Amino acid sequence: MTLSRRVPLLVLAASLSFTSLASLAAPAYAQSDADKATARMLGQEGQTALDAKDYKTAEDRFRRAESLYHAPTLALGLARALAANGKVVAAQETYNRIIREGVAPGAPAVFVKAVEDAKTEVSAVSPRIAGVTITVAGPDSPKVTLDDTQVPSAALGVRRPVDPGAHVVRVSADGWENAEQKFNVVEGGSATVPITLKKAAAAPIAAVPATAQPTTTTAPATDTTASADTGVASHSSQKTIGWVVLGVGAAGLVTGAVTGFLALGKHSDLENSCPNNTCTSAQQSDIDSFHTMGTISTIGFIAGLVGVGAGTVLILTAPKTTTAQGPSVTPYVGLGTLGAVGRF
Incomplete structure (x- = not known):
């Protein structure tokens, strides 16, 4: 079974037309008729893009549709588009959400089928997920980002799921020099990114004019050319x-x-x-x-x-x-x- 396996457009449209059964779907949102109509249109566009292997457009349309009308059929289309785009971590979580929410008794058959498809397809996505272990030496409370997304301190030093491909880790902390490290990981692979920060160099102290600082040198009393700071000349x-x-x-x-x-x-x-x-x-x-x-x-x-x-x-x-x-x-x-x- 391929990820582009489609839900027939007529079936998808029919599933969204059962407005009287909306309450049977796991957690339902409050939608207006216009929202439902828009979600139906976006779902059809998403499925068309998915069939055409235009996965970027498919992800965009299904994401919008799913935000307007929460249905397992739309979430399934989004999960398939994410997986096709290489965003396997988000795809797995979307599949698991469909499975976790399930459907209520009496739900449309197309909803039931979407849940069953999710159970089957998630097993093909999970092995593709890679992992990275980030460690930071130096500061006690560093700020760490992975691809510009902040990584909680609790997630440091342990394996963190990531999509396969190129990534960038950036670390900063007060009083320490910033650090950046790039890494690449293959599908199902693992990477370790150890980063050691260096103490930031102390900022140079601005020179203070001599007239503003008392001197510790005592000039001889006979030296009438001594500076005014010593007081000896006066x-x-x-x-x-x-x-x-x-x-x-x-x-x-x-x-x-x-x-x-x-x-x-x-x-x-x-x-x-x-x-x-x-x-x-x-x-x-x-x-x-x-x-x-x-x-x-x-x-x-x-x-x-x-x-x-x-x-x-x-x-x-x-x-x-x-x-x-x-x-x-x-x-x-x-x-x-x-x-x-x-x-x-």
């Missing part, structure tokens, strides 16, 4: 400025003291030369010199006091550094000279 600069200002202030005090001393000497000379505070024009240059000395002394004292005060504040408020030796400024006064010597 600490050293403040202290250095403090010593310079202090030295300048000290020099100002010395200047004020020296010129003040000279101004006092001029004043004493003028008192001797100008009785009753009355001076001649000959003493005018001495008077101008006395006033100049007094002015310089006053300015020197004021600038010196401000410098010493400001320098002291800068030095005392400068942050501590780890340098072993800090900067120093030493004022000096010489004959005709005034200045400061510093070490930074």
Whole structure:
């Protein structure tokens, strides 16, 4: 008996016309008259395609008809088309469904015959079914697909029925590299597909700008070109400025003291030369010199006091550094000279 063995079109059409007996077929669906008419037409087209060995069209028409009107005759046509297309796993399940559902007493004879044909034909399909055993090593919960159909984890590591021919297994998991393996299996054959996933390479960490990260390198206190991140340059600069200002202030005090001393000497000379505070024009240059000395002394004292005060504040408020030796400024006064010597 061949799979293309046909149910005569007139018998098939007649079986679908027994609407009063629809309730006798195993599980009946709620169909409208239009659905029944459409199913009858599709069943006839499916049988014609099956007889012409146009199995793809036959499968399509019987599948549509069976979805509109559930009858063993239509399911049998679908099973035959599936088997002819090499879809033996689905064909076997369709045959078994026809057998499992059976028909109720009093059902049309064509329905009874469809069940008996299913029992006979399924035995020719079952040996053609192949099998594959898929194993996955690596992740605990991999996602596995066989021909883009997900394979439950319970079906891994055991033989799974497949149609003969070419297949593709794809496996993925979080933190693991995707894997794909193709295999081919003949009718009634078996295949084993072991897949081992590799850990995905860690994503590279983006470089962070240096200005956003503190550095652990401590620059010498004397290095005024150190980066702003270390804080050393700013600490050293403040202290250095403090010593310079202090030295300048000290020099100002010395200047004020020296010129003040000279101004006092001029004043004493003028008192001797100008009785009753009355001076001649000959003493005018001495008077101008006395006033100049007094002015310089006053300015020197004021600038010196401000410098010493400001320098002291800068030095005392400068942050501590780890340098072993800090900067120093030493004022000096010489004959005709005034200045400061510093070490930074």
